[in-house]
Every structure is written in structure tokens, then in C-alpha cells.
Amino acid sequence: MKASQEGYPLLWLKRALVNGSSLPAPARRKLYLKTVLSALAVIWLITGLVIVITPTRYTCKWVLILPGAGAGAVVSLDSLGQASSSSSSPYLSSAIDPRENYKAIALSDKLLSDAAAQLNLKASALGTPKLKLPSQTGLMEFSISANSAELAEQKAWAHYRTLQGTLSHLRIDEIHIRENGVRMGLESFADKVHQSQANIVAFQSKTGLVSLDQFKEVAVTIEHLRQSQVNLTAKLNGGLASQQLLEADLSLTASQSTDLLKLKNDQLFQQLLVNYTESTALLVGLNGHFGEQHPQVLTAKTEQKTMLDALHSRCQKLLTRCDPKLMLILSVDDIDGRAELMQKLINITTENEGLTHELASLSTQIDEWEIRLKHSNDDAAKLEDLHRDHQLATAVFTSAIAKIDVGKADIFSAYPLLQLFAAPTRPEKPDKLGLILTLVGGIAASMMVIVGLSILWIRKPILQKILTND
Structure with missing residues (x-):
């Protein structure tokens, strides 16, 4: 007998799996029932604690849109001609999606910190909003959660205002940099215009005569x-x-x-x-x-x-x-x-x-x-000369501005226009996704316990048949 056990070291495990315990059926059934109830009690106790401890969350959603059409303008300059400007659609380039740039800005630490500061919160308390970019559209779908519906709405508006403010600041900064480059070449023209205009204003203040037509009228x-x-x-x-x-x-x-x-x-x-x-x-x-x-x-x-x-x-x-x-x-x-x-x-x-x-x-x-x-009779000729000088200086200055800067007049050329398609609204109901997932987890764990113990309960005839055939 001892030799037989040494030849089959796992025989006792096989015997335990096939024959099970030596308890009678009523006692075995009672043991399984206690095991099931204990396991289910532990599972649902944990599930209940998770539900109670987890705070209620409210999710506020809003949608922004980037218009797809470009803009154009024609500027008519008196006695000079015309100058045209246009801005292309932000979606013309297939390699770059402007929404990705805006996504990086919207989720940046600097923007989140500024948005949190509006609500006197820390950036960690504000949280990072979720952002979806549906394909083949110009939409940007935002959502953010909070412990109350009012706070969720306030977070959404704070993030939206901060995003628009950041974009406005970037546009202004970009325009400022361009204007500095333009002004370097136009300072001399501007000085002549200002000087001629100052001469006219000084003469008008002195005489009260504004124009020759005024004298005739x-x-x-x-x-x-x-x-x-x-x-x-x-x-x-x-x-x-x-x-x-x-x-x-x-x-x-x-x-x-x-x-x-x-x-x-x-x-x-x-x-x-x-x-x-x-x-x-x-x-x-x-x-x-x-x-x-x-x-x-x-x-x-x-x-x-x-x-x-x-x-x-x-x-x-x-x-x-x-x-x-x-x-x-x-x-x-x-x-x-x-x-x-x-x-x-x-x-x-x-x-x-x-x-x-x-x-x-x-x-x-x-x-x-x-x-x-x-008092106007003697000043008409002098005013005519001053106006002629001013018109000449203005024509030169305006022509240079039109040729250099008219193509850069669109402030949305670098950062496209971003419109509010669906405004943040206060959520009426809390977000139940966490509750649903917790309940689904509890149900799944309960089913696994029941199925596992059921298999253990019916394993004897099945394993005996399999091992006997072997």
C-alpha cells in the first residue's frame, strides 16, 4: 500500500477531487449553502461600501465648433485702388488638424491652473476635462465632473472662458509680433503723416477753418x-x-x-x-x-x-x-x-x-x-496747402500699410475661430456610470461564486466518469 502511494504521489489529490468529503449529503448541502451566503455577503458588503464611500458625481458637457469656411475681404482705398485679403479654411491641410492644437491648449496645465483660479480651487480639485474629437467634423466635445451640479457647471464655464481668453491672448500676441515687424519699416512714413496732421490741426485750432468747402458753405x-x-x-x-x-x-x-x-x-x-x-x-x-x-x-x-x-x-x-x-x-x-x-x-x-x-x-x-x-477769408489758401501735404503723406503711408499688412488683417489666421455650439448646462441628474459599474461588478462576482460552487457540487459524477474512462 505504501509502495502504491509512493508510485502515485498525487493519488490523494485525485481521490479528494473525485470522491470529495465524506460528509453526508444534507451536511454537505448545508456547508455549501453557508459558503454561498458568506461569499455573497462579503461581495455585497464590499459593493455597498464602495457605493456609500464613492461621492456622487455630476457631469457637465459642452461642445465647441471650428467653422470650416474661410473668410475674405476687399479694402477700397480712396484714390489708391483696392487691396484684398483672405484666410483659408483651417481644414485645408490634411496633415494638421487644428483641433489637436486646441486640444493641447485646452488640456494644458497652465490653462487648467488659470481656470481653477477663477473658482478659487487648486488645479487638482478642478480636474482634467474629457475631450472627444469626432472624426469628419469640426466639433470638440468636452465634459467635466464635480461633486455637485452647480460646481460642475461652474467648472465648465470657467474652462470655456479661460480657453477663449487664452486664445484671445495668443491672437493678440501674434498680431503684436507682426505689427512690430511692420512698424519698423513704417515709422518714417507715420512720422510724416503725424507731422502733416499736426500742422492741419494746429492751423484749424488757430483759425477755426476746417475745410475749403466749409468756407464756401x-x-x-x-x-x-x-x-x-x-x-x-x-x-x-x-x-x-x-x-x-x-x-x-x-x-x-x-x-x-x-x-x-x-x-x-x-x-x-x-x-x-x-x-x-x-x-x-x-x-x-x-x-x-x-x-x-x-x-x-x-x-x-x-x-x-x-x-x-x-x-x-x-x-x-x-x-x-x-x-x-x-x-x-x-x-x-x-x-x-x-x-x-x-x-x-x-x-x-x-x-x-x-x-x-x-x-x-x-x-x-x-x-x-x-x-x-x-475771420475765414485769409486762411483758405494756407489750409489748401496743408491738406495737400497731408494727402500726399497719407497716400504713401496707407499704400505701404495696404501692401504689407492687408493680407494679415484676419486675427483668426493663426488661431481659427472657436465658437460655442452647445453651452454648458447644469446637469439635472448625477452621473450613474460608477454606480452601474459597481453593481455590475457585484452581480458578476456573485454569479461567479454561485457558478463555481455549483460546479463543485456536481463535480463527483462528472469527474468519476471521466477518470473511470481514463
Whole structure:
């Protein structure tokens, strides 16, 4: 027996695999059940801890796009001709994708640090956004996660603003470098232009003459102003005549008409006026039947005085100054039929006041233009010479600028335009990908335990059959 075991050193392992334990079936079943439950408990305990410990994450997404079309422009220079500029599409080169350059910028440590600084965060707390570049498109799909929906949105906007700011800074820096190179060859031309312009400005400041056309137009302007003065005077005289006729018909001034209409349109004043009229009528009726010291007469007088004081108080509040004559007119006359005439008087008076101010301003302008005409006669020839020198210097300078810099006018030539296609929006629901993966892992581990123990349970007949055949 001992010799047999020495010849087959692994015989005991074979026997253990085939025959298993010597436990009876109920005890063996109970052992397997405990093993399964223990393994599942450990698996789901770990899964639950992972779910509880892992913080909730919210993912904010936004999409940027690089327009595919190029831009072109034609600049027309007066007396010089035309100059054209154009920028090609950023996708013309098949070897370079501008989105890859932007990807490197968007994910650079410097940009992430600047974006985090906007939120008073560390770069590590901001995290690195995920970026996808769909093929055959100009889209750049960004996404970034945070522990709250608001923070995720703030991170997205901070990254977007920082990216655009970085690109703007790079464009400005690139333009600045080019301009420095251009200015080195144009400083002498610019000095001549500035000097000629300074001569013109100094002469204009000294004389007040801006151009030769201005000198020719001064006399025409004065004539137009005088004609306008005549027309305004005639119009004002007609308005004053109409105002006097209306004031005579109404026996009121425009100011009184305004006050009357304001009192008439005030509902509280009208109600007080009605009450005053009724109390007055009541007093007149009582005076016809009773003596002056009768209690009813005294009560009616008190009520009338109260209404009169209320009318006067309301009138003072509406008009600041109250004329008893106006209240008498409202209480005695029916002004509804004359309201239209009073409004017409107010309108005509207002128009006359405006015409008076306009006429005074027009007279002042005529005097100023006449003084200006007297001082402009001797300066026209000198101004013409200065303008000729300035035009020559400007033509040379502008021509050089157009030939050297017109082809570089597009600020997006080096760094293409980047537009916001889909703005960052606050996520409504948390990102459940981590939770789903954790649950899938727990389910997979549970299935593996169950399948493994099931195979162990049914291994005896299978292995016995296989080993017996062998």
C-alpha cells in the first residue's frame, strides 16, 4: 500500500477531487449553502461600501465648433485702388488638424491652473476635462465632473472662458509680433503723416477753418438761417395773435386754463365740489325757512365751510397756489363746452414759447456764423496747402500699410475661430456610470461564486466518469 502511494504521489489529490468529503449529503448541502451566503455577503458588503464611500458625481458637457469656411475681404482705398485679403479654411491641410492644437491648449496645465483660479480651487480639485474629437467634423466635445451640479457647471464655464481668453491672448500676441515687424519699416512714413496732421490741426485750432468747402458753405448757411428766421418770426406772430384772441374769448390766460383743466380732471376735487354745491344749496333752502341761528342752518354752514376748506386744501395740493377765482369758475360755470378751447389755448401758448426760444437761438447762430465768415477769408489758401501735404503723406503711408499688412488683417489666421455650439448646462441628474459599474461588478462576482460552487457540487459524477474512462 505504501509502495502504491509512493508510485502515485498525487493519488490523494485525485481521490479528494473525485470522491470529495465524506460528509453526508444534507451536511454537505448545508456547508455549501453557508459558503454561498458568506461569499455573497462579503461581495455585497464590499459593493455597498464602495457605493456609500464613492461621492456622487455630476457631469457637465459642452461642445465647441471650428467653422470650416474661410473668410475674405476687399479694402477700397480712396484714390489708391483696392487691396484684398483672405484666410483659408483651417481644414485645408490634411496633415494638421487644428483641433489637436486646441486640444493641447485646452488640456494644458497652465490653462487648467488659470481656470481653477477663477473658482478659487487648486488645479487638482478642478480636474482634467474629457475631450472627444469626432472624426469628419469640426466639433470638440468636452465634459467635466464635480461633486455637485452647480460646481460642475461652474467648472465648465470657467474652462470655456479661460480657453477663449487664452486664445484671445495668443491672437493678440501674434498680431503684436507682426505689427512690430511692420512698424519698423513704417515709422518714417507715420512720422510724416503725424507731422502733416499736426500742422492741419494746429492751423484749424488757430483759425477755426476746417475745410475749403466749409468756407464756401458759411455764406450759404447764413442765408438759410436768415430765411428760417423770417419764417419763424411770421409763424410766431400768427401764434401770438391766435393766443390773444383765445385769451379774450375765454377771459383766461393759458396758465389759468391749465389750472382749470387740472382741477376739472381731478376726481377728488370734483367730488368735493359736488359736496360743496349740495351743501350750499341746502343752506340756501334752510335760510328760506329758518333763522340764521337755527341749529340746522348752523350745521349746514359748518358743513359748507368744511367742504370749502377741503376744496381749498385740495386745490393747494394740486396747483401749489390756489386762486379762489378758479374754484368760483368751476362751481358756477360749466367749462365742459370750453375745455377744447382752453386746451387749444394751452397748446398754442406752448408752441409760441418754443418758437420764441428757437428764434432766440437762431439769432445767436446767425451772429456766430457771421463772425466766423469774417475771420475765414485769409486762411483758405494756407489750409489748401496743408491738406495737400497731408494727402500726399497719407497716400504713401496707407499704400505701404495696404501692401504689407492687408493680407494679415484676419486675427483668426493663426488661431481659427472657436465658437460655442452647445453651452454648458447644469446637469439635472448625477452621473450613474460608477454606480452601474459597481453593481455590475457585484452581480458578476456573485454569479461567479454561485457558478463555481455549483460546479463543485456536481463535480463527483462528472469527474468519476471521466477518470473511470481514463
